[in-house]
Amino acid sequence: MAILGKVEVTISSGGKTCQEYQPSADDNGALSAYVSSKGSSTIVKYIEAIPGANFQIDYVVKGHHSFHKFDYLSLSTYVDGQSVVSPIVTEEEYKKSHSRQLNRSTRGAESGAGSERKLHPFRWKELSITDQIHDGATSKSKKKYQRLGSIRVEFMRKRKAEQLDAPEHEVSASVNDPVPEKALKGQAVDTGFCLGEAEPLAAEALQVLGLLPRSLSPIPLDERDPDTLTREEALELVRRQRAEVEAARVKIKQEKALENLRQLAGFKRENSGDEDEEVSVVAIANKKPRNELETIYLSD
Known part of the structure; x- marks a missing residue:
């Protein structure tokens, strides 16, 4: 230069x-x-x-x-x-x-x-x-x-x-x-x-140069009057809303799974403090109670 x-x-x-x-x-x-x-x-x-x-x-x-x-x-x-x-x-x-x-x-x-x-x-x-x-x-x-x-x-x-x-x-x-x-x-x-x-x-x-007016920023679809939307714009808005709902559902599901993992991890830490203690979980079978027949003796 x-x-x-x-x-x-x-x-x-x-x-x-x-x-x-x-x-x-x-x-x-x-x-x-x-x-x-x-x-x-x-x-x-x-x-x-x-x-x-x-x-x-x-x-x-x-x-x-x-x-x-x-x-x-x-x-x-x-x-x-x-x-x-x-x-x-x-x-x-x-x-x-x-x-x-x-x-x-x-x-x-x-x-x-x-x-x-x-x-x-x-x-x-x-x-x-x-x-x-x-x-x-x-x-x-x-x-x-x-x-x-x-x-x-x-x-x-x-x-x-x-x-x-x-x-x-x-x-x-x-x-x-x-x-x-x-x-x-x-x-x-x-x-x-x-x-x-x-x-x-x-x-x-x-x-x-000021020879053409500056283009205005487009108004977001979700802020526009629904009656002014074209068919393509309405479909695009529906797709966006569905995507937002699905994203929110996945987020809630992930948060619940993460909370369950945290609770499980807390349970394991609580019971691992004393090595001599043994924790045993006994599962009791839920058996259907037997109905015993009642015997009636008749005498003259």
Whole structure:
């Protein structure tokens, strides 16, 4: 990840963070094109791009930032030299997070409005490189193509009045056009970016944006009016009630069995205190009593 002070920027694709590589010392000439202004701190990393794959830009703003006289933190982002929708962090948001880290991400460009809002994801596209020279001069050609294959994030503190200014857009070539090989001389670039086909935003994302009402938590079946239940819901409720009754019956049976075992164990402990005593249990057969005949003597 590119870490500058308390800000981290990573590029992810397919749910995984892209592998980063540290530029070598002899790349300084080519990398000078990415430095935004003199005197500014700049971190440059190479990443491996896969043509045809979508990607997103992830930002982490760590805690304990000082706003001083400024109102918000800006993460101005440029892809292939083109300004894209970029996140900001206001002082109010920062205070609500108790000065802990804040996470943001940019996945692409949005179009449409309301529930018809759609996302055009960032996507890598392989450059078509030619040996022909365009624009009449190599110097002009280099300036036009020098931002291709780059993702640049500028972190600054700003005041609210600056939000009224029109965002800066840099002139950049389209990745659909052939790129002169000489214009890329010294740059390890073979991939640019494009916008993928529009994808409907997920319902959760639309709810977060306030474009769709949040779904209410469903009312439990046993708390609903029986007249409003469908046949399937009524059967499900009966199954649940039967299962609860059966579970209660099994529990009572287990408790009784456990109590009987405890009583039996207590009886054995009580009669095992004296080894000399013998306890014998005599079972008396329940015999049916015999009816004896009564003899009567008669005499004259």
